[in-house]
Amino acid sequence: MSLRGIIDVALRALERNASRxxxxxxxxxxxxxAVITTVAIGSGARVLVQQQIANLGSNLIIVLPGAVITxxxxxxxxxxxxxxxxDGLAIAQLPGVxxxxxxxxxxxxxxxxxxxxxxxIQGVAPTYAYVRAWDMLAGTFFTQHDMDTxxxxxxxxxxxxxxxxxDDPSPLGESVLIGNVPFTVIGVLQSKGQSSFGQDQDxxxxxxxxSAMNRLTGQTYVNALMISAVxxxxxxxxxxxxxxxxxxxHRIVPPQPDDFSVRNLQDIANTATATAQIMQLLLAGVxxxxxxxxxxxxxxxxxxxxxxxxxxxxxxxxxxxxSRAILEQFLVEAAVLSTGxxxxxxIVGAIVTVVAxxxxxxxxxVSAEAVIASVLFSAxxxxxxxxxxxxxxxxxxxxxxxxxx
Amino acid sequence: MSAVVEVHDLAKIYGSGPSRTIALDGVSASFESGDxxxxxxxxxxxxxxxxxxxxxxxxxTSGKYLLEQHDVQTMTSDELADLRSKKLGFVFQSYNLLPxxxxxxxxxxxxxxxxxxxxxxxxxxxxxxxxxxxxxxxxHLPNQLSGGQQQRIAIARALVNNxxxxxxxxxxxxxxxxxxxxxxELLSELNREHKITxxxxxxxxxxxxxxxxxxTFRDGxxxxxxxxTPETGAVTVDA
Numbered sequence: 001m002s003l004r005g006i007i008d009v010a011l012r013a014l015e016r017n018a019s020r021x022x023x024x025x026x027x028x029x030x031x032x033x034a035v036i037t038t039v040a041i042g043s044g045a046r047v048l049v050q051q052q053i054a055n056l057g058s059n060l061i062i063v064l065p066g067a068v069i070t071x072x073x074x075x076x077x078x079x080x081x082x083x084x085x086x087d088g089l090a091i092a093q094l095p096g097v098x099x100x101x102x103x104x105x106x107x108x109x110x111x112x113x114x115x116x117x118x119x120x121i122q123g124v125a126p127t128y129a130y131v132r133a134w135d136m137l138a139g140t141f142f143t144q145h146d147m148d149t150x151x152x153x154x155x156x157x158x159x160x161x162x163x164x165x166x167d168d169p170s171p172l173g174e175s176v177l178i179g180n181v182p183f184t185v186i187g188v189l190q191s192k193g194q195s196s197f198g199q200d201q202d203x204x205x206x207x208x209x210x211s212a213m214n215r216l217t218g219q220t221y222v223n224a225l226m227i228s229a230v231x232x233x234x235x236x237x238x239x240x241x242x243x244x245x246x247x248x249x250h251r252i253v254p255p256q257p258d259d260f261s262v263r264n265l266q267d268i269a270n271t272a273t274a275t276a277q278i279m280q281l282l283l284a285g286v287x288x289x290x291x292x293x294x295x296x297x298x299x300x301x302x303x304x305x306x307x308x309x310x311x312x313x314x315x316x317x318x319x320x321x322x323s324r325a326i327l328e329q330f331l332v333e334a335a336v337l338s339t340g341x342x343x344x345x346x347i348v349g350a351i352v353t354v355v356a357x358x359x360x361x362x363x364x365x366v367s368a369e370a371v372i373a374s375v376l377f378s379a380x381x382x383x384x385x386x387x388x389x390x391x392x393x394x395x396x397x398x399x400x401x402x403x404x405x
Numbered sequence: 406m407s408a409v410v411e412v413h414d415l416a417k418i419y420g421s422g423p424s425r426t427i428a429l430d431g432v433s434a435s436f437e438s439g440d441x442x443x444x445x446x447x448x449x450x451x452x453x454x455x456x457x458x459x460x461x462x463x464x465x466t467s468g469k470y471l472l473e474q475h476d477v478q479t480m481t482s483d484e485l486a487d488l489r490s491k492k493l494g495f496v497f498q499s500y501n502l503l504p505x506x507x508x509x510x511x512x513x514x515x516x517x518x519x520x521x522x523x524x525x526x527x528x529x530x531x532x533x534x535x536x537x538x539x540x541x542x543x544x545h546l547p548n549q550l551s552g553g554q555q556q557r558i559a560i561a562r563a564l565v566n567n568x569x570x571x572x573x574x575x576x577x578x579x580x581x582x583x584x585x586x587x588x589x590e591l592l593s594e595l596n597r598e599h600k601i602t603x604x605x606x607x608x609x610x611x612x613x614x615x616x617x618x619x620x621t622f623r624d625g626x627x628x629x630x631x632x633x634t635p636e637t638g639a640v641t642v643d644a
Binding site: 005012314315316322323398399 | 457460462463482483486487489490491495497499501503504505506514515517518519562566
């Protein structure tokens, strides 16, 4: 019999017990739908994490001052005043470093447009825009000249703009008081939205760090250095080199602890991705178990079917079916069941993914690889678990089979 | 006429030791083309085993069997299956039609296994159905048909591959008297008009009376082998 003929016979046999066939497929349907959905969620999570990381800055490394130990009392990271703008300039000379900006942080009341607002003031260098991959909505970033002249210019985040100048989305040229020092607005940042930790990144005012140190805080140290490596691969190398550079500059000899700490977002990204992967693996495991259970269900039903159709098998043998033809018939039947289940599972999984995307507003996508792999795998499950019942059918003695009641 | 079946000293022994059963004990016979042979005997006489061996569903323990000069003794089970699909037709007591499969497709079934293309299959199946007089039922399902009609379709299935021999195992066993005689009339007619060779197993004397030759089995041996005049329908043989 041709393959088409065999598939035809298999389809008819399954159709005869339509509801039972559907129930048999259920295990595979659930398994495959779970695979499709988890893969979609997993890849969506990865894309989301990558987006958020990219949002924070390009290949970002952050150097924070270390803890201070005063009479045995240890303050937290960032308390020491060990980092200077000169450290930043030295780091900028390292190979693999694309840009460096010092960051001076201060919370202050900002007054402007008849309103006032407490916000984060960051004193930074012009390279900040590049380091944080942050574009301007209006106006321009400040220049090296502004740095050198301790210019009283500022750039507002959109949240600050909304709170101070509700009617003017780009209040260029307006004057704002930052801690009683008047600054002129020269630019507005594009909105970056919330960070992955729920912070409003747009609630910020940027000023030249020289102005911040001299006019606002009076400090000679910086609160952080943000460094952008030339590429994601260069991050580790840059991190090692700047660590030894800073140890050298700060005269730290190995047994002594560093008076600074270096963090890179790749670590955070990796952790987040790894977490997503573990979740995905876990769900994929559950899906695999479901597929195996589905396969056992198919085996079970096929065994019942072989017993029920013993006389049919006997008859087919009597009219000239070779045992191989009987084996193929039942094998194809099992494969049709499982592949059919796989295809329905893909459709169900795709629907679940679309609904989840709409509900969670999460960028999920059904991957072609997952679809192909799960349909192939379910076909394989059918052949694997269908083999034993099919073999049993093909080994029936036609005389006994024809007598079977 | 050439011999369709030639068996010589056929024996079939089941089991061993104390549970040893001798089903066939040295059976020799020969059926010519166009024969209509009835095999009768009490249950356990070996007539069913004989039919299974002749039908290539079972292998004899010893002896020689030539089916149209083919020595089937040395054949593999695949070769036997192929021979069944090309040379033999079966009719069973319980019809054994595939459920939820219409008459035409039931009749086509043997051709599917001998690799006949679909179009020719349908043509052959239609002509087989018309030979048994139920062409109009081609698209009916078995559960819509009476026992007699189902058995006619089963006979059409046995005819469809133009076999050298039709083996009928108690073909009237599940039918009422009227249908039984109709089926036997049909078999006689097929034998008479189309020269189809038939081997019939039955335990009913009046059914055997339709055959032209009656073999009586007892204890695995042929007790008597007599010709019969089917026209009279009278049985003149004592067991």
